[in-house]
Amino acid sequence: MSWILPPGVSTFASDIDFLYYLILIITGIAFVIVEAGLILFIVKYRERPGRKAYYTHGSTTAEIVWTAIPAITVVTIGVLSGGVWKTVKGRNSVPPDALPYGVLVKQFEWNFTHAGVDGALGTGDDFTLRNRMHIPVDRPVVMRMTAEDVIHSFFVPAFRIKQDAVPGMEIAVWFEATEPGEYELACAELCGIGHSNMGGTVTVHTAEEYSRWVAEQSTTAALR
């Protein structure tokens, strides 16, 4: 049982992980203070015959201190989080040079339309793969995602990305993988009977490997 996140392999994974560990440390300290305080009081102030409790209705100073410290702490966490949020999901966060993908999600499959050799969607060399997405390493990709039937959620734990796909909405979400390899993709939103079988893979290629692979696929697509 671990509190350590699995390895993160996207450009913003380390930012998200930093926030996670920061909150883990802060809440960990708060947890220890409160629980240790409770245990101390339970032992120290347990009932003893002939003793009366200290009669007090409180302390304004104490109230101010334990209002201000949590307030400052959480607002700080909020501000730090705000910066990362803007980078990952902010309105204008998608890098302009991101390689586009069209993603159509339905019960119980992911359809990834790859842009082909020309790197643009809506052209003749586009091709669509089911439950498999191939991307180049160290290059931002943007998925324009929509759902056909119900809400699903695109979740690749290794990239620290999760985004709902919603019928009637086209949602753009981007990420940039930093390590070649094959990563599991899961559906994170309950979507019906086949929800737990709605997995897939994202394959991250080196730049050369990706060019070769995409050229092959585009040719096959053109022949069809």
Place this chain on the structure above:
Amino acid sequence: MATTALPLEHATHAEAHELSFIQKYIFSTDHKIIGIQFLLMSMLFLVVGGLLALMIRWQLGFPETAIPGGALLPETMAPDGFLLPEFYNSLVTMHGTFMVFFAIMPLLVGVFGNFLIPLKIGAPDMAFPRLNMASFWVAVPAGIMMLAGFFVEGGHSGAGWTVYAPLSADPEWTGVSYGQQLWLLSIAVLGLSSILGATNYITTVVNLRAPGMTWFRLPLSIWALFITAILVLLAIPILSGAAIMLFFDQTIGTHFFDAATGGQPLLWQHLFWYFGHPEVYILILPAMGMVSDVIANGSRKPIFGYHSMVYAIIAIGFLGWIVWGHHMFQSGMNPTLGMTFMISTMLIAVPSAIKVFNWMGTMWRGNIRFHVPMLHAVAFVAMFVIGGLSGVFMASTPVDIYIHDTYFIVAHIHYVLFGGSLFAIFAAVTFWYPKMFGRMMNPTMGKVHFWLTFLFYNLTFFPMHNLGVAGHMRRIYDPSQYEFLQPLAGINQFITVNALLLFASQLIFAVNFVVSWFRGKRATENPWEDNGLEWTVPSPPPHGNFAEVPTVYRGPYEFSSPDVSEDYLPQTTRLATDRTPAAGSEGGSA
């Protein structure tokens, strides 16, 4: 007005004692009986919800083994004792539904709102006793409808307790039609019950306080129930309206939430969570209030920072309305809204922290009696802290990207609703049991139940945080489908074993509850040496509660006052220095 609404039986019968059995115990207008009716009903649903949870756990821990007793389940749920995925989805949905709407909410609001408010403010009954009776008898058919969903064609709703559209809106996506429709109707009917109750609580607290019971002499339990009633009154109609819209989508094709024909799937989420987040505080504020009463009593000390505690309740009640979007960070909602909701959500940690520190301040330099209610109340504080702190993770929008819809959320909600609300309910039931039934519960059994529950509760729910950190999604029928979840199978089994033991431990409570009712030691008027008005009347209190209208001279937490030799000073005790409350300082205008 208020007084003329008291039971008509008083006028029509010469003596109130001649009420027939049915009038007295079934269609009763007595707030105490109605409270006990809600108690028995919601404990039944607590067991139902628990059994559903055990089936979920069995599937996650031992998917290769037929579920024990699974032969009793029909083919449409579990052929040969193996759960079908569609039934699993129904289990997930209905466990949440029963626990939230039919167990925790009525346990806190229906039971203790009813039982405590009149007794603690010095009123003979609720302002509208017949409305009160109606609020219980409307909840009964709602419960029956919700149970009936399991037995209709297509099975029960499988769209999660949040019944997100469009999954819930069209039978095409799940094969569930009647089940979902019954779910929606039941929720709308139950909403009526809650609204009737809330109207009554608000009116009663405002109008029927005894002379001298000023606002700042109210026990925190009553403050919390009062603010909760306001939340219920404002939040439930939104849910009812949304449920009716979804019902129309299901049955007559209105397409409010169907994108293909101009509807908006996210509209459901906004409506649901605009209700749903105040609901979260409906489920915790009364718990906080009652725990405050028990902790002051157990510590034999005035509550630390009474005014701060009141303002914190009000602040939570207010902030609860502007945080609903934190359930929707990854939903496709405008990301700028995500920023706003993150800050408001972070802020709600502040009044929560104030409450925790004030409970600790109350115990500080106390003379703590560890009676069974106090054990549960301290456990509430210790566990609620974990639920509150884990909330900071998901409030941080970037961290939420990763942990949203994982077991981290499941751990969080159970630390708040079980570690928080349910421990508070145990504290409250054991504390007020003698007043309800006139008998004491067995303290030894109470302590054994507490320690086993505390142990197995933590062994069940704490590891769920670690599952979430490893990326384990919630509401997954078969985690072995994913390679990255396969190493977690051992933790899932560990959790399942402890969940079974946790459930089994509750048998001790059930036996103690039932046996004490008939065989328990007779309770005195004031077995816990408390200050509240309810402890000045016999256990159980007679119809009409108070032989004469009580006069209140002080707040409810005057423990260990230097003015008297005992370590408690009831609100009604008149000291030489106390003056009779002037007409203007009266609580209610009876």
